[in-house]
Amino acid sequence: MTVPFIDLKRFEDGFVDTFTEKVRNLTSNTSFVGGAEVQKLEETLCMENNVRYAIACANGTDALQLALRAAGVGPGDTVLLPDLTFWATFEAVVNVGADPVTVDVSSTDLQMDYDLFVKAVEQYKPKAAMLVHLYGWASARLNDFRSFCLERSIALIEDGAQCYGVQANGTSIYSGAQISTISFYPAKTFGAAGDGGAVLTDDERLAEKIRSLGNHGREQHYAHGSVGWNSRMDSFQAAFLNLSHPHFAARLKSRQAIARRYQEELPKLGWNCVLPPAGIVENGYLNVTLHDPAARPAIEAHLKAKGIGFGIVYPGAVSDQKGAEAFLKGKVGGDVARRISASVLNLPLFPYMTDAEFAEVLEHCRTAR
Numbered sequence: 001m002t003v004p005f006i007d008l009k010r011f012e013d014g015f016v017d018t019f020t021e022k023v024r025n026l027t028s029n030t031s032f033v034g035g036a037e038v039q040k041l042e043e044t045l046c047m048e049n050n051v052r053y054a055i056a057c058a059n060g061t062d063a064l065q066l067a068l069r070a071a072g073v074g075p076g077d078t079v080l081l082p083d084l085t086f087w088a089t090f091e092a093v094v095n096v097g098a099d100p101v102t103v104d105v106s107s108t109d110l111q112m113d114y115d116l117f118v119k120a121v122e123q124y125k126p127k128a129a130m131l132v133h134l135y136g137w138a139s140a141r142l143n144d145f146r147s148f149c150l151e152r153s154i155a156l157i158e159d160g161a162q163c164y165g166v167q168a169n170g171t172s173i174y175s176g177a178q179i180s181t182i183s184f185y186p187a188k189t190f191g192a193a194g195d196g197g198a199v200l201t202d203d204e205r206l207a208e209k210i211r212s213l214g215n216h217g218r219e220q221h222y223a224h225g226s227v228g229w230n231s232r233m234d235s236f237q238a239a240f241l242n243l244s245h246p247h248f249a250a251r252l253k254s255r256q257a258i259a260r261r262y263q264e265e266l267p268k269l270g271w272n273c274v275l276p277p278a279g280i281v282e283n284g285y286l287n288v289t290l291h292d293p294a295a296r297p298a299i300e301a302h303l304k305a306k307g308i309g310f311g312i313v314y315p316g317a318v319s320d321q322k323g324a325e326a327f328l329k330g331k332v333g334g335d336v337a338r339r340i341s342a343s344v345l346n347l348p349l350f351p352y353m354t355d356a357e358f359a360e361v362l363e364h365c366r367t368a369r
C-alpha cells in the first residue's frame with residue numbers, strides 16, 4: 001500500500017456536489033469578487049478566533065505584506081524574522097522595501113528563539129518583527145514575545161499561515177495578537193480551492209488601512225488615498241471556505257489524533273518526534289521528526305522505495321537561500337535553523353488518514369535504518 005504525504009481529495013460525502021451547486025449559483029448571479037460570501041467568511045473568522053476585524057485577501061503572502069504596510073513598515077526599516085520559515089515571510093519583508101534580519105530558532109520548539117530575539121532587538125532596533133507559528137504549534141514564549149514587543153512599540157506580525165486551529169492561552173492563537181495572518185492555500189489546515197488569505201487585528205485603524213491597501217488604496221470607488229494593490233478574495237474561494245467550515249472541527253480532530261499517535265508510537269521505534277510546547281494545543285498541521293543528518297538520506301530512500309510519502313519542511317535555513325544574499329541585513333544566533341533543516345523529516349499527516357495507512361507508515365519507519 002502506498003501512503004501519500006498529503007491527500008487533499010478526501011472530501012466529506014456530498015461536499016463536492018454542494019460546492020458545484022454553489023458555483024453554479026454564484027456564476028448565474030455573477031457574484032465573482034467580494035460580496036456576501038467574503039463577508040460571511042470574515043464574520044466567521046472574527047467569531048471563531050476572538051478578534052474584532054478580519055480582512056480577507058488574495059493569499060497568505062499578501063496578508064503579510066498588507067500587515068507590514070499597514071504597520072507603516074517600508075524602506076529604511078529593519079524587520080526581524082526567524083531563520084526557519086517558509087520563504088514567503090522573507091519575501092514579504094523585502095517586497096515592502098524593508099531590511100530583513102534573521103534570528104535563529106530554539107532547538108526545543110523550533111520557533112524563533114526568544115532570548116536571541118531580545119538580543120537582536122537591542123542590536124538592530126527593528127520597527128517590526130515577524131513571529132511565525134511553524135509546524136502547527138507555536139513558541140513556548142508566545143506571551144513574552146507579545147508583551148516585549150508592546151513594551152518596545154515594535155509591530156509584531158504573527159505569520160499564522162500554518163496555525164489555523166491552534167490554541168494558546170485557552171483560546172485561538174490569533175486572539176491577542178497585534179496583527180496576525182492566515183493562508184488558505186489548499187494544503188494548509190483551513191484550505192480553499194485555490195489561493196486565499198486573511199489579516200486579523202483588534203485595531204480599527206489598522207483594519208481600515210489593511211482593507212484599503214488591498215483594494216487599490218481606495219477611500220471611495222475612484223478616490224485613492226494611498227498606493228496599494230489588488231489583493232481581494234474572490235467569491236468562489238470564500239464560498240468554498242464557508243462550506244468547509246462546518247467540517248473544520250472534524251478535520252482538525254482527525255489531524256490532531258494522528259499527530260498524537262505519531263508522538264506516542266515513534267519514540268518506541270527510537271525516532272525523535274518533536275512535541276509542541278506545554279500550553280499550546282497543536283492543530284496537527286505537520287508531523288516533525290529529527291534525524292542524524294548523515295542517516296536521513298537512507299531513511300528517505302527507504303520510505304520512497306516503500307511508497308511512503310514524506311516532507312522535508314524546510315530543506316534549508318532562510319539565511320542560506322541564494323535569494324537572501326542581496327537583501328539580508330543581518331543574522332543573529334548560530335546555526336540551529338541550518339541543523340534542523342538537515343535533520344527534519346515529516347511523515348504523512350492529513351485529515352481522515354486511515355488506521356491501515358498509519359500502520360503502513362509505522363511499519364516502514366520500523367524497518368528504516
Ligand SMILES: *Cc1c(COP(=O)(O)O)cnc(C)c1O
Pocket residue numbers: 059060061062085086088089132159161162183184185195196197
Ligand atoms: C504558506 C505560508 C505562507 C504563504 O501563504 P500563501 O497563501 O501560499 O501565499 C507564508 N508563511 C508561511 C509560514 C506559510 O507556511
